Amino acid sequence: MTFEPEQLGQSKTDLAEKLRELRKAAGLTGDRLAKRCNMSQSQISKFETGKKTPKLIDVERILRALNAPPELITEIAALARIANTEWQDKRSSWRRGLEKRQAELAALEAEATALRYFLPAMVTGLLATPEYVRASLSNAPGDKSKTVARKLERQAVLYDTSKSFTFLLTEQAVRWAIVPPPAMAVQIDRLASLSHLPNVRVGVIPLGVQISRGPMNTFTIYDDRLATVENFTGRMVFQDSRDVAEHLAVFAAFERHALFGPMARQRLSEWAELYRA
Secondary structure (H helix, E strand, O other): OOOOOOHHHHHHHHHHHHHHHHHHHOOOOHHHHHHHHOOOHHHHHHHHHOOOOOOHHHHHHHHHHOOOOHHHHHHHHHHHHHHOEEEEEHHHHHHHOHHHHHHHHHHHHHHOOEEEEEEOOOOOHHHOOHHHHHHHOOOOOOOOHHHHHHHHHHHHHHHOOOOEEEEEEEHHHHHOOOOOHHHHHHHHHHHHHHOOOOOEEEEEEOOOOOOOOOOOOEEEEEOOOEEEEEEOOEEEEEOOHHHHHHHHHHHHHHHOOOEOHHHHHHHHHHHHHHHHO
């Protein structure tokens, strides 16, 4: 599936129109289609007016109820996956204000109970020291003081024992030096310290561990309902269950190769000592 970022917004409208056209072509009312799909009529109406974006599984149920041909099912299913994907451009985030992005992240963290972070390149803000946070924002425009404060405030969520956190970091992520050596040692010590929290698991994957799949992107999974993937220019937000399931599977594969608990803290201590030396 390939698309341009601007397609993501239009795809929701296109999907709603396609579903409405297919129902009418089949000679069905919204109520009759809803009964065939075991859905409510209001749900069908929201899908067809674009007020609510259907998940891929909902679209497949509707298409089966309409006896759509296989080639049409493939086409509409691809459109549904795009409609359940959001592109968040980094420059747009900068224009809105970086502190607003922090509020959005805090809302996601508040809603989720099981959070998983795969970090192949850098330490995430939830685990970062103030100096590391400030350094990580050095390329962002404008006054960053509010953003730094919001990032540090968000760290309080780690102490909410109704939630579970799993952080997987490659050795490169832990040791990538964006602050001077003494500050890097303090940052690595913080990772070890947070790993003692009862609801926080910090796993490290040392260099040399043989893994057939490459660590291509930073990604975060919120429960089993949403995954975000970051790159240099922005982030993708996946809400389709199959995309989320794929990220859960990749996370589990990396997790099997990670060190946790005392073994992880031993490695972290060794890496911190290298910076102190």
